[in-house]
Amino acid sequence: MSNTGSELTVSLWRGRERGRYETYKVPMRENQTVLDVVSWVQRNLDPTLSYRFACRVGMCGSCAMTVNGGPRWTCRTIVSKVAKGGRLEIGPLENLPVIKDLAADMRVFFEKWQQAKGVFAPSKTRHDAIERIKSDSDARIAADLAIECINCGICYAACDSVRWNPDYLGPAQLNRAWTLVNDVRDGKNPERLQAVAAKGGCHSCHSLQSCQEYCPMFLNPSAAIAALKRRTMRAFIKGEIKA
Amino acid sequence: MIARTARTLDHRRSLLWLAALVHRLSGLGLAIFLPAHFLVLGLAISGEAQLEGFLRWTDRPVVKLAEGALIFLLAVHLMGGLRLLVIENLPWAGWQKQLATLAIGISLIATSIFLVRVF
Amino acid sequence: MNVRLYLWQRLTAAIMVPMIMLHLAVIFYATRHGLTAADILSRTRGSAAWALFYGTFVLAASSHASIGVRNILTEWSPLEDRAAGVSAIGFGLLLGALGLGAVAAVVWP
Numbered sequence: 001m002s003n004t005g006s007e008l009t010v011s012l013w014r015g016r017e018r019g020r021y022e023t024y025k026v027p028m029r030e031n032q033t034v035l036d037v038v039s040w041v042q043r044n045l046d047p048t049l050s051y052r053f054a055c056r057v058g059m060c061g062s063c064a065m066t067v068n069g070g071p072r073w074t075c076r077t078i079v080s081k082v083a084k085g086g087r088l089e090i091g092p093l094e095n096l097p098v099i100k101d102l103a104a105d106m107r108v109f110f111e112k113w114q115q116a117k118g119v120f121a122p123s124k125t126r127h128d129a130i131e132r133i134k135s136d137s138d139a140r141i142a143a144d145l146a147i148e149c150i151n152c153g154i155c156y157a158a159c160d161s162v163r164w165n166p167d168y169l170g171p172a173q174l175n176r177a178w179t180l181v182n183d184v185r186d187g188k189n190p191e192r193l194q195a196v197a198a199k200g201g202c203h204s205c206h207s208l209q210s211c212q213e214y215c216p217m218f219l220n221p222s223a224a225i226a227a228l229k230r231r232t233m234r235a236f237i238k239g240e241i242k243a
Numbered sequence: 244m245i246a247r248t249a250r251t252l253d254h255r256r257s258l259l260w261l262a263a264l265v266h267r268l269s270g271l272g273l274a275i276f277l278p279a280h281f282l283v284l285g286l287a288i289s290g291e292a293q294l295e296g297f298l299r300w301t302d303r304p305v306v307k308l309a310e311g312a313l314i315f316l317l318a319v320h321l322m323g324g325l326r327l328l329v330i331e332n333l334p335w336a337g338w339q340k341q342l343a344t345l346a347i348g349i350s351l352i353a354t355s356i357f358l359v360r361v362f
Numbered sequence: 363m364n365v366r367l368y369l370w371q372r373l374t375a376a377i378m379v380p381m382i383m384l385h386l387a388v389i390f391y392a393t394r395h396g397l398t399a400a401d402i403l404s405r406t407r408g409s410a411a412w413a414l415f416y417g418t419f420v421l422a423a424s425s426h427a428s429i430g431v432r433n434i435l436t437e438w439s440p441l442e443d444r445a446a447g448v449s450a451i452g453f454g455l456l457l458g459a460l461g462l463g464a465v466a467a468v469v470w471p
Contacts, residue, residue, distance in 0.1 A: 274457075
């Protein structure tokens with residue numbers, strides 16, 4: 001990759017909840033990603049910079065950060081597309097506590113995942129016949145549309161309902177719950193519907209739709225949550241869940 | 244939670260986000276206006292002279308503008324609400340941005356018609 | 363509770379859609395024909411139909427607004443859930459009382 005000779009002005013968040021943006025000059029290159037830029041700073045300017053990444057090829061979701069005000073996978077964000085005037089502002093994901101610098105604390109994200117019962121609950125044993133899943137059934141189609149979530153946290157960071165309501169379980173969490181509601185093998189769906197109808201559940205979603213606009217896997221938590229609203233409404237009317 | 248950036252958060256530049264905000268603010272505006280609206284109508288209880296006096300007050304241009312604003316709030320909240328009912332009860336539609344634009348557009352038209360009539 | 367509140371809010375919204383259309387039509391009609399207070403009251407006084415229409419409208423609007431205000435208070439104000447809920451109920455009751463008072467004012471013969 002050649003040096004184009006010019007420089008980027010990059011502001012990186014340093015600190016924890018309280019901190020400040022520090023500015024660095026980074027050589028501009030062709031075909032640079034935001035992750036390349038962050039790595040360059042840490043390796044050449046400031047080894048105390050903390051940040052997170054793993055696969056660096058858009059598969060794991062670990063490198064998600066706030067880039068110029070929006071949550072993105074930094075390994076898949078081309079600098080020339082987002083750095084207007086050669087400027088970049090990079091911070092940790094919003095709506096999450098900060099461990100240090102660019103690394104956000106994902107614990108509450110996963111705790112809410114458990115609260116939403118986003119965990120498969122088997123209903124059969126190895127002695128039972130294998131469940132035949134028809135891939136073209138409505139339920140399986142619905143589940144498949146939502147199943148590719150890799151828990152990167154971008155939707156959670158983009159969501160103002162998460163920002164304004166600390167109890168809100170979150171788009172990724174409810175999206176996963178929806179896939180399990182549609183899984184005929186799952187044995188805990190009454191409890192799951194109860195969980196997503198509780199305080200902070202699907203009814204706290206106001207269809208702001210930032211989640212589906214930002215999801216790098218092109219998933220649609222807004223649609224999943226709307227479907228959960230319909231499903232819980234039906235269950236409530238039938239007396240299957242309590243209000 | 245305070246954002247860690249001085250910029251406008253990027254997700255707030257979306258038309259769909261704006262539509263949701265307009266829906267909330269118009270609802271709030273209506274919630275503030277309605278008690279006043281009901282109070283004034285209650286004036287009629289003292290007889291038609293009071294109501295007549297009030298109706299003449301409403302001939303003032305600034306009041307007509309305010310009423311126009313209220314018609315806009317009502318129309319936009321109604322249209323936004325219909326948009327939500329569609330999202331929540333019908334299969335997902337990809338043309339929501341157009342729906343949101345249409346909703347705001349119709350509200351503006353209805354408001355303009357009202358203003359033209361009363362001025 | 364959430365499901366109940368959600369259902370009520372959507373239900374009252376659905377009920378109000380045709381009511382708002384009719385209400386807007388009434389306003390447009392009144393402004394177009396330059397109706398005076400006497401004109402309006404002569405049509406509404408003693409009318410069971412207007413009483414029923416606007417009475418239902420007021421009750422639906424009060425509950426709908428109350429639930430909406432509750433959401434705004436829990437998300438945008440420092441109030442705790444309980445306080446927000448109580449304030450919202452208070453607001454709803456106020457709106458309902460004022461509204462029914464206004465309806466009575468124009469339909470009482």
